[in-house]
Amino acid sequence: xxxxxxxxxxxxxxxxxxxxxxxxxxxxxxxxxxxxxxxxxxxxxxxxxxxxxxxxxxxxxxxxxxxxxxxxxxxxxxxxxxxxxxxxxxxxxxxxxxxxxxxxxxxxxxxxxxxxxxxxxxxxxxxxxxxxx
Amino acid sequence: xxxxxxxxxxxxxxxxxxxxxxxxxxxxxxxxxxxxxxxxxxxxxxxxxxxxxxxxxxxxxxxxxxxxxxxxxxxxxxxxxxxxxxxxxxxxxxxxx
Amino acid sequence: xxxxxxxxxxxxxxxxxxxxxxxxxxxxxxxxxxxxxxxxxxxxxxxxxxxxxxxxxxxxxxxxxxxxxxxxxxxxxxxxxxxxxxxxxxxxxxxxxxxxxxxxxxxxxxxxxxxxxx
Numbered sequence: 550x551x552x553x554x555x556x557x558x559x560x561x562x563x564x565x566x567x568x569x570x571x572x573x574x575x576x577x578x579x580x581x582x583x584x585x586x587x588x589x590x591x592x593x594x595x596x597x598x599x600x601x602x603x604x605x606x607x608x609x610x611x612x613x614x615x616x617x618x619x620x621x622x623x624x625x626x627x628x629x630x631x632x633x634x635x636x637x638x639x640x641x642x643x644x645x646x647x648x649x650x651x652x653x654x655x656x657x658x659x660x661x662x663x664x665x666x667x668x669x670x671x672x673x674x675x676x677x678x679x680x681x682x
Numbered sequence: 683x684x685x686x687x688x689x690x691x692x693x694x695x696x697x698x699x700x701x702x703x704x705x706x707x708x709x710x711x712x713x714x715x716x717x718x719x720x721x722x723x724x725x726x727x728x729x730x731x732x733x734x735x736x737x738x739x740x741x742x743x744x745x746x747x748x749x750x751x752x753x754x755x756x757x758x759x760x761x762x763x764x765x766x767x768x769x770x771x772x773x774x775x776x777x778x779x
Numbered sequence: 780x781x782x783x784x785x786x787x788x789x790x791x792x793x794x795x796x797x798x799x800x801x802x803x804x805x806x807x808x809x810x811x812x813x814x815x816x817x818x819x820x821x822x823x824x825x826x827x828x829x830x831x832x833x834x835x836x837x838x839x840x841x842x843x844x845x846x847x848x849x850x851x852x853x854x855x856x857x858x859x860x861x862x863x864x865x866x867x868x869x870x871x872x873x874x875x876x877x878x879x880x881x882x883x884x885x886x887x888x889x890x891x892x893x894x895x896x897x
Contacts, residue, residue, distance in 0.1 A: 557886055560776065562699070570787075573820050576858060580879035586887065594699045634702070666703045673776050674683045674705070678892035680785060680882075681777045688798070688897075714794045744801065745794075763805035770891050771780050771811075777894040779787070 555677040556587045561596035563682055565614075566606060571599045572614045574682040579617070582625040589676075590621075591669055592661060593632035596682075597639060600631060600646040600661060615647070622650025622659050631661040632669055684773035688714035691726040700778040701733055709769060711761065712741040720758045721751055730755045742766065781812045783889035785882065787896030789824035790839035791832070796825055799895040800842060815852035815885040816843070818874075820896070823860045826853075828871040840871045847873025854881045 563570040581588050606613035648658040689696040697719050720741040734757035743760045788795035847853040853874040886892050
């Protein structure tokens with residue numbers, strides 16, 4: 550297995566629960582984090598709905614993936630970004646999106662970093678590959 | 683940067699989402715139901731009419747023909763799958779699924 | 780150029796599988812190398828030998844199997860396959876089941892990854 554630290558991005562643009570894409574994208578993130586690549590994750594468009602607070606899938610009889618999202622940082626998925634405009638369009642406050650872990654030293658909650666679309670575009674252009682969902 | 687869009691603009695907003703993020707000079711490739719956006723004179727034609735001012739826009743020939751689309755927004759370039767391969771060779775690619 | 784391809788949708792229901800196949804054929808015709816093709820999400824259904832389409836239609840899993848016979852690495856994701864009942868017993872020849880780590884390797888060993896899905 551080659552190990553060259555290439556830049557690889559996972560983009561999530563689908564809403565959660567109505568389809569499996571978000572869940573299976575998280576499985577990709579967890580595996581990729583164990584490989585020697587520079588992994589980044591971007592939630593945009595309906596993908597930001599995966600970060601909506603207060604999601605509870607019990608009534609659906611679906612396990613859900615909120616615990617996984619909450620542990621992204623523990624799994625070394627640390628470069629996690631969210632598109633500002635997509636949050637605004639869906640009336641989700643930047644401060645209310647779910648946490649993806651806690652700071653090891655201060656125990657402060659860590660949330661995905663909010664970026665403007667131009668910053669996201671620049672990051673995209675710098676990738677070796679983008680896996681999109 | 684190459685952006686591929688495979689959704690009809692009448693069905694969802696993938697094309698609009700793509701155009702919001704794409705930077706001037708980026709290339710847009712329409713395929714599958716995405717090629718409906720290339721049609722001239724529709725309620726959604728303005729998306730591509732605006733896009734061609736900032737981007738080179740291609741539509742896959744086989745997808746256009748399959749759908750009977752020939753009256754296209756003037757600046758749209760018709761691309762073969764081989765052209766698609768060339769574009770991938772030239773640019774990093776993001777699929778707006 | 781070395782390319783890897785990711786297919787995220789099943790056959791017939793969606794054009795993704797056809798687009799991927801047509802793209803790959805064009806890349807091969809231009810002399811490029813396909814490092815591998817990875818099937819994920821409902822894309823794993825592309826690999827079942829149980830499909831039996833009408834004679835005058837394309838046989839999607841057979842088509843993939845024939846590409847695999849030329850030496851292209853064809854991989855179905857094990858986790859996605861298990862969910863959907865795709866096992867070694869139902870695979871067409873020349874496609875194998877393996878983990879998502881193989882997708883990481885296909886990306887690493889190619890110049891580009893191209894994703895087809897819905």
